[in-house]
Amino acid sequence: MTISRRDVLLGATATAALVPLAARAQASEVVIGVIYPFSGGSAQQGVDAQKAYETALEVINKDSDFDLPLAKGEGLPGLGGAKVRLVFADHQADPQKGRAEAERLITQEKVCAIIGTYQSAVAVTVSQICERYQIPFVSADNSSPSLHRRGLKYYFRAAPHDEMYSAAMFDFFDAMKKKGTKIETLSLFHEDTIFGTDSGNAQSKIAGERGYKIVSDIKYRANSPSLSAEVQQLKTANADVLMPSSYTTDGILLVKTMAELGYKPNAIVAQDAGFSEKALYDAVGDKLEGVISRGTFSLDLAQKRPMVGKVNDMFKAKSGKDLNDLTSRQFMGLIILADAINRAKSADGEKIRDALAATDIPGEQTIMPWKRVKFDEMGQNNDANPVLLQYVGGKFVTIFPPQAAIAEATWPMK
Amino acid sequence: MTAQAIIQSLASGLLMGLLYGLIAVGLALIFGLMDVVNFAHGEFLMIAMYVSFFLFTFFAIDPLLSAPLVAAALFVFGAVVYLLIVRFAMRAKANAGMVQIFTTFGLAIVMRGLAQFFFTPDYRSVPHSWLGGKTISIAGIFLPEPQLMGALVSILAFAGLYFFINRTDFGRALEATREDPGAVALVGIDKNRVFALGWGLGAALVGLAGAIMASFFYIYPDVGASFALIAYVTVALGGFGSVFGAFAGGIVVGLVEAMTALMLPPSLKSVGIYAVYLLVVFIRPRGLFGSI
Numbered sequence: 001m002t003i004s005r006r007d008v009l010l011g012a013t014a015t016a017a018l019v020p021l022a023a024r025a026q027a028s029e030v031v032i033g034v035i036y037p038f039s040g041g042s043a044q045q046g047v048d049a050q051k052a053y054e055t056a057l058e059v060i061n062k063d064s065d066f067d068l069p070l071a072k073g074e075g076l077p078g079l080g081g082a083k084v085r086l087v088f089a090d091h092q093a094d095p096q097k098g099r100a101e102a103e104r105l106i107t108q109e110k111v112c113a114i115i116g117t118y119q120s121a122v123a124v125t126v127s128q129i130c131e132r133y134q135i136p137f138v139s140a141d142n143s144s145p146s147l148h149r150r151g152l153k154y155y156f157r158a159a160p161h162d163e164m165y166s167a168a169m170f171d172f173f174d175a176m177k178k179k180g181t182k183i184e185t186l187s188l189f190h191e192d193t194i195f196g197t198d199s200g201n202a203q204s205k206i207a208g209e210r211g212y213k214i215v216s217d218i219k220y221r222a223n224s225p226s227l228s229a230e231v232q233q234l235k236t237a238n239a240d241v242l243m244p245s246s247y248t249t250d251g252i253l254l255v256k257t258m259a260e261l262g263y264k265p266n267a268i269v270a271q272d273a274g275f276s277e278k279a280l281y282d283a284v285g286d287k288l289e290g291v292i293s294r295g296t297f298s299l300d301l302a303q304k305r306p307m308v309g310k311v312n313d314m315f316k317a318k319s320g321k322d323l324n325d326l327t328s329r330q331f332m333g334l335i336i337l338a339d340a341i342n343r344a345k346s347a348d349g350e351k352i353r354d355a356l357a358a359t360d361i362p363g364e365q366t367i368m369p370w371k372r373v374k375f376d377e378m379g380q381n382n383d384a385n386p387v388l389l390q391y392v393g394g395k396f397v398t399i400f401p402p403q404a405a406i407a408e409a410t411w412p413m414k
Numbered sequence: 415m416t417a418q419a420i421i422q423s424l425a426s427g428l429l430m431g432l433l434y435g436l437i438a439v440g441l442a443l444i445f446g447l448m449d450v451v452n453f454a455h456g457e458f459l460m461i462a463m464y465v466s467f468f469l470f471t472f473f474a475i476d477p478l479l480s481a482p483l484v485a486a487a488l489f490v491f492g493a494v495v496y497l498l499i500v501r502f503a504m505r506a507k508a509n510a511g512m513v514q515i516f517t518t519f520g521l522a523i524v525m526r527g528l529a530q531f532f533f534t535p536d537y538r539s540v541p542h543s544w545l546g547g548k549t550i551s552i553a554g555i556f557l558p559e560p561q562l563m564g565a566l567v568s569i570l571a572f573a574g575l576y577f578f579i580n581r582t583d584f585g586r587a588l589e590a591t592r593e594d595p596g597a598v599a600l601v602g603i604d605k606n607r608v609f610a611l612g613w614g615l616g617a618a619l620v621g622l623a624g625a626i627m628a629s630f631f632y633i634y635p636d637v638g639a640s641f642a643l644i645a646y647v648t649v650a651l652g653g654f655g656s657v658f659g660a661f662a663g664g665i666v667v668g669l670v671e672a673m674t675a676l677m678l679p680p681s682l683k684s685v686g687i688y689a690v691y692l693l694v695v696f697i698r699p700r701g702l703f704g705s706i
Contacts, residue, residue: 225640
């Protein structure tokens with residue numbers, strides 16, 4: 001048998017291709033990329049998210065006594081006890097930087113999956129890169145409905161999206177109307193990136209279907225130096241309910257400007273984001289007594305499920321804050337992803353994808369008030385029930401749906 | 415659209431515009447004096463807001479009272495920035511313009527980074543200042559007191575600056591150095607001292623603006639960015655180098671912004687500013703009050 005130069009080349013290529021695979025399979029650690037804004041206007045969300053992921057990492061890598069996937073025992077048993085390592089990358093709320101960072105994480109850091117991203121606009125580009133490299137992307141806290149409708153095979157979201165949240169708000173309005181509360185007109189106030197736009201669209205659509213009248217629909221420029229003209233229009237419209245979809249900075253300015261211009265709506269029902277942030281309540285909480293925000297998490301749940309309180313304590317020790325709507329989703333996102341990697345028994349993107357697609361975690365094994373975690377063919381978990389929370393006496397209480405509620409809604413607010 | 419809505423928008427626009435003017439004046443002063451665009455101007459504003467915030471948090475000094483202190487602190491800061499950094503950037507023989515741009519731009523990034531490191535990226539605000547959240551209502555028109563005070567401070571500061579430039583020896587030295595930096599050395603004026611004074615004054619003015627703004631705006635390391643862009647447009651609109659132009663430009667920008675938001679969808683409100691700006695530079699390239 002003669003060995004030609006061509007055979008040598010082929011053999012070398014094959015070996016070169018196999019080496020990294022073999023190295024990955026036997027690795028004592030699994031690397032996951034985490035993409036968040038760590039600088040720029042949303043940096044605080046990134047910093048808080050990092051603490052949430054580190055909390056999840058502790059649950060996965062160390063032995064703990066929670067009824068969560070992977071909590072008992074150390075590391076991933078499916079990969080011989082391999083530990084999970086996180087690599088954090090900063091996207092600065094810029095979709096293009098997100099794209100570049102995702103590419104870097106996959107090609108340089110050799111991550112087997114990516115989780116992120118706070119801003120939906122960034123999730124769009126990061127998930128496209130993941131799709132191209134056949135690496136799963138877990139959208140932990142993005143809520144734009146259009147994200148999972150792009151037919152991506154490697155995209156997964158365990159949390160609800162804004163149509164589900166908005167539907168819950170309107171279910172709540174319907175229930176309040178049955179009790180005799182006057183809710184006929186709505187004002188929408190949403191920022192102009194994909195989060196606010198999708199949220200505004202979802203709310204307009206459902207309002208039309210259920211016979212609510214939108215008297216003003218204000219799409220505003222994010223991070224504007226002044227919102228007085230916008231608030232002026234909201235005040236003129238004077239709807240029964242104001243429905244803002246804003247990040248923290250705009251939320252603070254909105255509430256301050258409303259007070260300055262003497263606008264006090266009967267009720268504010270917010271699409272989370274800034275309205276779930278401690279910073280916003282530190283700044284203007286005194287003007288927000290009775291504000292309602294949608295959520296996917298509630299600390300109330302600790303009364304029924306003690307592990308929620310314990311996980312919260314772990315997170316609080318790291319961050320000084322209670323878990324909120326965002327950090328709870330980030331925590332759960334990593335647990336769900338690590339569970340899939342464990343079941344895939346591999347760090348191969350396609351195998352993890354298949355394991356994610358086969359996920360079926362009952363709600364009791366999460367820290368969320370969800371029915372279960374099970375993805376549809378689009379990668380969306382439709383069993384993630386949203387809740388509505390009301391800010392009363394300096395904290396949030398669950399007021400809707402009835403099966404999760406621990407208090408009646410105060411309406412009008414104040 | 416009711417008459418009341420129009421008057422309210424004009425009033426809000428005017429109050430905001432005076433503040434834009436105050437922010438832009440410092441930028442125009444430095445540019446007029448030595449042809450350097452301070453790309454860290456927004457970060458100067460950010461530092462001023464933090465100083466005011468910390469004076470309130472640790473010493474319970476109201477932003478209104480701390481404004482002179484903040485202005486004084488920023489004066490020193492501005493002069494030091496000139497003496498330690500900008501002075502050397504101006505010595506560049508080749509590509510002097512580029513070197514200056516990258517120097518102040520780099521300074522901006524460093525300041526933002528340091529602010530994030532030391533103050534964390536969390537959003538702060540002064541929750542209970544004397545004027546914060548208070549509003550005067552005249553015939554259904556709401557005039558928030560912090561912004562009213564901002565407008566008043568802005569007018570006073572501008573008047574003071576005008577007096578300083580036109581009526582004092584230092585002001586004359588400033589003007590002379592601006593006219594001909596080479597010749598003033600012959601009459602014994604130290605160019606570096608005048609430039610440092612100019613940077614100090616420019617920073618002090620934006621310091622005043624920052625202190626007042628701390629009582630009604632949120633504070634975080636990137637807060638300067640939203641205002642800096644408007645300040646550059648304001649300066650260009652009013653006329654490069656003209657302190658009066660920057661002040662008038664600020665008022666125009668505030669009014670145009672408010673009226674655009676009233677007539678067009680609010681997400682397009684900055685379009686109005688840039689449309690007016692384009693129109694002005696098209697008809698009068700030097701800006702409304704520009705002399706160069």
